[in-house]
Amino acid sequence: MTASSPGAPSGTGRRLLGLLTPRPSGWQTPAATAVAVVAALALSSALITLTGGSPSASVQALFEGSMADWTAWTSTLLYTAPLLLVAVGACVSARSGSFNIGQEGQVLIGALAAAWVGLRLAINGPALLVIMLLAAALAAGAWAGLSSLMHRLRGVNVVVSTMLMTFVAQQVVAYAVNMPWLLQESRVGNAPVSPQSNPLPPSGLLGSFGEYPGLQINGGLILAVAAAVLAAVAITRTPWGFRLTMLGRNPLAAKHAGVRVNALGGLALAISGALAGLAGAVLLASPVGVNRLQPGMAMNIGWDGLLVALVARNRPLAAMPVALLFGVLRSGGGFLAATGVPSFLVDVVKALLVLAFVAPPVVVALARRRRSGGRPAGARREAAPAAEEAIA
């Protein structure tokens, strides 16, 4: 008697989703966010000082590595593109109420598919790149779609299955680059072979606009921005997006209103997988890496992309500046290590910043609900009294 979309969040999950999704808000949220960011930065510099570094030198290094000149900007944007692609996908699935958190694996599957097409199919010219991208999207979309299928057939929770599939994906890629008949690099003379593929042929690489000392905009970034704009329009302006939102907010009412809840939920999951797969292809084909399939090439882009969506509160357009910020942290983070700051501290700083962005809206909503009570900006939920008591 209950109609549940794949991985329809539990009551608590939906409540959380409600708190994390956009709604008109007053000045409190930006103010609280500003305070939280300042606090996070203060805490970060305290940590850096404690571990023997110098905060000002760190900021300097972060800046030099990410924004000081065009080369730095280029590298920042190279990270931004896959982060944004993953984040946009995460927005789509979260809006539908199915939480896909397996992007890290989907990125790898996308890269695997793109590498296979690029290295094993004899396609020439620009068609190769297009087919590589398509293959990456399809493979990773199907990979994510499996979780939807598992939910429908066996009732497996989507959050759990997407995450566990990440580990399967890592094994699959490791296998592929260790098997000469699959994708392992060819042996040259007597040199030992590494667990990686051959480099992509030049026609399989994503080109950039701009020349070396100046700013270079890689095709991957254009792809990512286009995806973000498209997703934003589809979600907020089309009947499809309307149904998607309805499904995420109340699957039962959506079903009642004639939404194909299983199909739409599965599609949303597949789209988020496909975008993560594209991110994988971009990682493979853009100069951010070595243009070879390697087991470690996802570089936590999948996890970070999820954080981007979280901070952007599932709004694809808001994900653009957030992805840029994360790109800055990534490209600047490398430089930071050179100043003697342990590299894990970059992750700590990132985590603090995420908290600084994610926590204030929730805190403001809770505080407002308790203070002026009622249902400010829709924050009041049915179980509010229970929640109120839970605080008591």
Place this chain on the structure above:
Amino acid sequence: MTTVDERARELTPPSTPALRLRGVSKRYGPVVASDNVDLDVNHGEIHGLLGENGAGKSTLMKILLGLVQRDSGTIMRGDTPVAVRDPQDAVALGIGMVHQHFSLIDALTVWENVILGDTGRIDRAAACRQVEEVSRRYGLPIDPTARVERLSAGERQRVELIKCLRRDPSVLILDEPTSVLTQAESAELFTVLRHVVRAENRAVILISHKLAEITAATDRVTVLRKGKVVFHSPTGDTTPPELARWMVGRDVSLRAEGAALGMLPVDGAAPSGDPPAQTTAESPSGAEAEAVTPAETTAEPAAGAGSGIAPALRLRDLTVVIDGVTVLSELSLDVAPGEIVGLYGVEGNGQSTLGDLLSGLVLPSSGTVELTGRPVELERPGALHRAGLGIIPEDRHSSGVVLDMSVAENLVMKSIGDVSGRGFVSRRKMHAVARRLAAEFNIVAPSLDAPVRSLSGGNQQRVVLARELSAGPSVLVAAQPTHGLDVGAIEDMYQRLRDAASEGVAVLLISTELEEVMALASRIAVICSGRITGVLPAAEATAERLGMLVGGVAA
């Protein structure tokens, strides 16, 4: 024990104010939800609070509970002003509330829900013991280890009460506690409340739209209108019609009033203040004369009694099995265009499953639904809607509306294609439709872009009704359509259902309220244990005959 308690009560004068409100006001933008309200609530009394939908009853109570902050005014405990800044303050003051909509968590068990919010170690055994102890003390039987999702509305209400009573509140607030209860369950609740008030000298505030309940169960009554106190009196000194007039500000029709009163206008019953439960609870035993023979009543429900009109809605041998339990069993029923058929029965006899089925949420294991002569492919999403079936679902929060989407979006939810062009939703068209419907159906909302959550219960119901009727259905199913509506809104709802019928819509009214069915339906089908036990023309339907059918006598 009772005698000792009663003595104790005689010793303490019953009219010490437990709580006093002076000049309490609250606005939401342009809406004045509370307007300079004065209210005294005494120990040892049940205080009735009445008012139309949106009159500000829930808001006032939320102010008392610290869930909403008042703009001005004082709250006094005895003679000392107190601050109620948040629910913790209210708990400390001994104010407890059972909310209008259940606030239990389905996936948890009863005892888990009850102790939710406690701090410290979780002691399952102690929690269960406490639940059992409270449940024994007040006569609220419940299994502490049961999962809430498996409980009926009445049982959930019990859990809410236990959750509240275990904190030993001196003031207990109940916001429309009976709108989802059967009459027997309501009667049971009032027994508990009597005990709480008489024996334990607590104060109770009871919000209800059912005038008969108010007159039967309360000691004093206050009527709110547009946030203001317009009437205040000891219950004994007033009458239900007078209360109805104060609420609505005009005379209301006898039938709607009858339904709101919980009486049978057809029987010409006097507004005696008898609890409504008695009408049904007693009738099966009181009836012996006209035994209803199965042959007479379960004969094929020929729509329009041989008038030759093809039924607009035809349910054929519907069987639904959920978790191995047969909830509906070979249910057949016809509704002709222009006819209102009432499906009457005690709650929990398959009505809500039938409602879910007609909402497209449940599939039958066998049987068919035909609309205007064509079988509906129930597996296809939205097939019922496309075939011309409109439905007001019983539980509007779960499937009727999306609380976090706007009023406008909810109004076009099922016809989003109609307000879109070239692949895009036109906000302009959407707002135009919404504005028209809001005006036509008197939906009071802060704005069309406000989430449905911010509407009062009655207005949420209007949103559903407006959406369903605006699609121009050939069949309208109304499941418990007046739950939580005030007497004026009930009248309005009845009028709309009658209008729909007179325009040729086939109306199926699913209701557990005998008065409602008697007031509206031209034929009454009775459901018991998932099957139709009889169909009677309204003219032949007496409380006795229906009572027998409800008991499954003619099955």
